[in-house]
Amino acid sequence: MHIFDIFSIIGTIAFAMSGAVVAMEEEYDILGVLVLGLVTAFGGGIIRNVLIGVPVTTLWAQGELIMLAVLSIVVAFVLPMSWIRHWKKTEALFDAIGLSAFAIQGALYAYEMKHPISAVLVAAVLTGIGGGMIRDLLAGRKPLVLRDEIYAVWAMLAGLAIGLGFFKSTIGLLLLFVLVVFFRMLSVHYRWTLPRRYLNHGEYGTGTESKSG
Amino acid sequence: MHIFDIFSIIGTIAFAMSGAVVAMEEEYDILGVLVLGLVTAFGGGIIRNVLIGVPVTTLWAQGELIMLAVLSIVVAFVLPMSWIRHWKKTEALFDAIGLSAFAIQGALYAYEMKHPISAVLVAAVLTGIGGGMIRDLLAGRKPLVLRDEIYAVWAMLAGLAIGLGFFKSTIGLLLLFVLVVFFRMLSVHYRWTLPRRYLNHGEYGTGTESKSG
Amino acid sequence: MHIFDIFSIIGTIAFAMSGAVVAMEEEYDILGVLVLGLVTAFGGGIIRNVLIGVPVTTLWAQGELIMLAVLSIVVAFVLPMSWIRHWKKTEALFDAIGLSAFAIQGALYAYEMKHPISAVLVAAVLTGIGGGMIRDLLAGRKPLVLRDEIYAVWAMLAGLAIGLGFFKSTIGLLLLFVLVVFFRMLSVHYRWTLPRRYLNHGEYGTGTESKSG
Numbered sequence: 001m002h003i004f005d006i007f008s009i010i011g012t013i014a015f016a017m018s019g020a021v022v023a024m025e026e027e028y029d030i031l032g033v034l035v036l037g038l039v040t041a042f043g044g045g046i047i048r049n050v051l052i053g054v055p056v057t058t059l060w061a062q063g064e065l066i067m068l069a070v071l072s073i074v075v076a077f078v079l080p081m082s083w084i085r086h087w088k089k090t091e092a093l094f095d096a097i098g099l100s101a102f103a104i105q106g107a108l109y110a111y112e113m114k115h116p117i118s119a120v121l122v123a124a125v126l127t128g129i130g131g132g133m134i135r136d137l138l139a140g141r142k143p144l145v146l147r148d149e150i151y152a153v154w155a156m157l158a159g160l161a162i163g164l165g166f167f168k169s170t171i172g173l174l175l176l177f178v179l180v181v182f183f184r185m186l187s188v189h190y191r192w193t194l195p196r197r198y199l200n201h202g203e204y205g206t207g208t209e210s211k212s213g
Numbered sequence: 214m215h216i217f218d219i220f221s222i223i224g225t226i227a228f229a230m231s232g233a234v235v236a237m238e239e240e241y242d243i244l245g246v247l248v249l250g251l252v253t254a255f256g257g258g259i260i261r262n263v264l265i266g267v268p269v270t271t272l273w274a275q276g277e278l279i280m281l282a283v284l285s286i287v288v289a290f291v292l293p294m295s296w297i298r299h300w301k302k303t304e305a306l307f308d309a310i311g312l313s314a315f316a317i318q319g320a321l322y323a324y325e326m327k328h329p330i331s332a333v334l335v336a337a338v339l340t341g342i343g344g345g346m347i348r349d350l351l352a353g354r355k356p357l358v359l360r361d362e363i364y365a366v367w368a369m370l371a372g373l374a375i376g377l378g379f380f381k382s383t384i385g386l387l388l389l390f391v392l393v394v395f396f397r398m399l400s401v402h403y404r405w406t407l408p409r410r411y412l413n414h415g416e417y418g419t420g421t422e423s424k425s426g
Numbered sequence: 427m428h429i430f431d432i433f434s435i436i437g438t439i440a441f442a443m444s445g446a447v448v449a450m451e452e453e454y455d456i457l458g459v460l461v462l463g464l465v466t467a468f469g470g471g472i473i474r475n476v477l478i479g480v481p482v483t484t485l486w487a488q489g490e491l492i493m494l495a496v497l498s499i500v501v502a503f504v505l506p507m508s509w510i511r512h513w514k515k516t517e518a519l520f521d522a523i524g525l526s527a528f529a530i531q532g533a534l535y536a537y538e539m540k541h542p543i544s545a546v547l548v549a550a551v552l553t554g555i556g557g558g559m560i561r562d563l564l565a566g567r568k569p570l571v572l573r574d575e576i577y578a579v580w581a582m583l584a585g586l587a588i589g590l591g592f593f594k595s596t597i598g599l600l601l602l603f604v605l606v607v608f609f610r611m612l613s614v615h616y617r618w619t620l621p622r623r624y625l626n627h628g629e630y631g632t633g634t635e636s637k638s639g
Contacts, residue, residue, distance in 0.1 A: 021625070023572070024622075024623050024624075024625045025625050026568065026573070027573060027622055027624060028572045028573045028622065029572070029573055029619060029620035029621065029622040030620045030621050030622065031572065031577075031578050031579055031582075031620055032569075032571075032572030032573055032622075033622075033623075035551075035572060035578075036572070038548075046476075046477070050259075050263065050269055050476065051259070051269055051270075051272070052270060052273075053268060053269065053270035055479060056476055056477055056479065057477075057478060057479035057541070057545075059477070059545075060478075060541050060542050060544065060545040063542055063544060066544050067544075077623060081625075084625065115270070115273050116273050116276055118273065118276060118279050118280075119270075119272075119273040122251075125248075133351070137350060137351070137563060138559070138563070138568075138569055138572070139568070140567070140568040141353070142239065142351075142352070142353040143245075143351055145245075146236070146241045146242070146244065146245030146248060146249070146351070147239075147240060147241045147242055147245055148242075151244075152244050152248075153244055156244075193242060194242035194243045194244055195242065195243050196237075196240055196241065196242040196243065196245075196246075197237050197246075197290060198237075198240060199234070199237045199238050199294075199297065263472075263476065263482055264472070264482055264483075264485070265483060265486075266481060266482065266483035328483070328486050329486050329489055331486060331489060331492050331493075332483075332485075332486040338461075346564070350563060350564070354566070355452065355564075355565070355566040356458075356564055358458075359449070359454045359455070359457065359458030359461060359462070359564070360452075360453065360454045360455055360458055364457075365457050365461075366457055369457075406455060407455035407456045407457055408455065408456050409450075409453055409454065409455040409456065409458075409459075410450050410459075410503060411450075411453060412447070412450045412451050412507075412510065
């Protein structure tokens with residue numbers, strides 16, 4: 001599973017930096033930036049562990065990942081403005097890699113513990129989006145992943161595929177990984193959104209957010 | 214305890230639908246609606262389990278309840294507008310049934326684990342209001358249950374009664390259940406509020422929310 | 427460790443009252459005031475326990491502390507306005523005592539469980555600031571500790587010192603306690619802030635909050 005370690009690393013860096021950037025946008029101080037970065041990188045995994053019964057303390061065995069996240073956050077804090085703009089353009093790709101790696105990892109955890117498929121789905125989704133949700137809460141924002149382009153659905157489908165036992169070999173998991181990244185990037189590029197419903201008008205829509213609550 | 218299973222079912226449906234409706238009001242997409250619905254239905258129980266030491270993974274044995282919640286959320290998403298208006302009128306009753314069932318169930322859990330009465334109270338309150346609190350946080354709202362009509366107090370009193378060992382028989386618990394529903398509905402009907410204090414004016418009040426922070 | 431019990435008591439009172447005052451500022455009702463007070467006093471410790479693997483149920487053995495917190499909250503609710511103004515002036519000192527006591531206590535917990543230093547740091551910070559963070563979330567505010575004067579850093583440094591094994595004797599811990607209180611009060615008095623970065627302007631700053639997001 002060496003290849004998945006690499007994905008985990010990319011995902012951790014991407015999530016930590018996205019938390020740091022959000023914190024800077026909210027004008028938090030360096031410690032706030034650190035807290036939001038760490039929470040984004042590890043929050044999803046912690047919630048998942050609580051829900052599927054993995055000891056949360058396994059977190060502390062991931063010393064290298066924690067160090068890496070701290071380093072990414074510090075880098076984000078000192079990065080020249082032009083690089084941050086550049087980062088925000090390419091962020092989606094790194095973030096998609098993180099989403100995919102984390103969702104598959106989360107689903108495998110739950111699957112190997114012989115949890116029912118509902119738990120596998122929830123583990124995939126929460127590992128993928130949990131960190132971003134806490135990040136947005138701590139930044140005083142509404143969770144983006146619950147209203148933006150299609151995001152969590154790819155995590156859910158990956159969880160479904162694993163829960164049904166479709167992808168077991170390393171090759172199969174790699175394929176799944178690439179598929180999730182690919183479809184997430186398609187969602188971003190074509191601004192695919194999930195159906196939503198505007199209660200004030202009683203309409204359904206998938207389009208741009210023209211009416212804000 | 215067959216009768217309590219029915220209350221649990223009603224409560225789960227009521228809480229899941231209330232989460233779904235709030236998510237639609239905030240224009241979340243279908244996945245956001247799903248997440249908020251599930252969190253409202255199961256969030257209180259999860260927090261309670263963490264606090265009183267029940268393994269959180271017992272959640273996954275409740276497969277039927279999870280399916281039921283998902284179904285309720287999907288129904289809420291496709292319900293005609295006139296039905297949703299109707300739902301919002303009768304929501305209070307279903308919600309009261311949920312509050313009552315969940316609070317009693319939570320208190321019984323803690324009581325049977327021989328926790329002190331403080332834990333029984335907290336278990337009753339958190340099982341009853343925890344889901345709604347997370348729902349409001351994820352919707353970017355201030356938790357309604359902390360400022361609206363009298364809500365959590367009925368959960369707390371139910372917890373107190375169970376913690377003191379007043380209601381042990383099935384008949385007794387049923388009576389308690391009906392009492393909680395009854396008083397919650399009275400609070401809604403007469404808009405009973407708990408005392409509050411306006412720091413800006415140094416006054417106390419129980420009345421309508423004429424000054425907002 | 428008798429002296430530390432006293433600090434814990436002062437910290438619990440200070441944190442419970444600060445939660446109660448924030449809830450009153452947000453015009454929550456008496457139950458909301460109670461919930462926010464309790465969450466502020468015990469939330470940090472609960473999160474820490476989840477993260478470092480101490481059973482959360484140890485909370486319920488602290489019956490006296492819980493009673494004390496409830497009492498403090500009730501007192502805050504009925505305190506004359508002039509006293510509350512007075513409280514808000516001296517709050518910083520009590521809060522600093524709480525921060526210091528809780529951070530040291532949290533770090534010692536993690537250290538004695540032989541967790542790596544990253545865990546000791548996180549335990550110190552979360553025990554110190556976790557309650558305040560949940561308080562602000564439930565009050566619909568952005569967490570103050572992530573953007574205000576230097577606060578969590580003192581908790582982090584205390585954690586670092588304990589994690590490195592510098593302070594083991596009671597005298598040493600007492601010294602550390604006094605140092606944290608002292609530096610926190612200096613931060614308040616001189617309005618020391620951590621460096622932050624304004625992404626909109628690409629600048630760094632430590633000064634007053636002239637631009638709000």
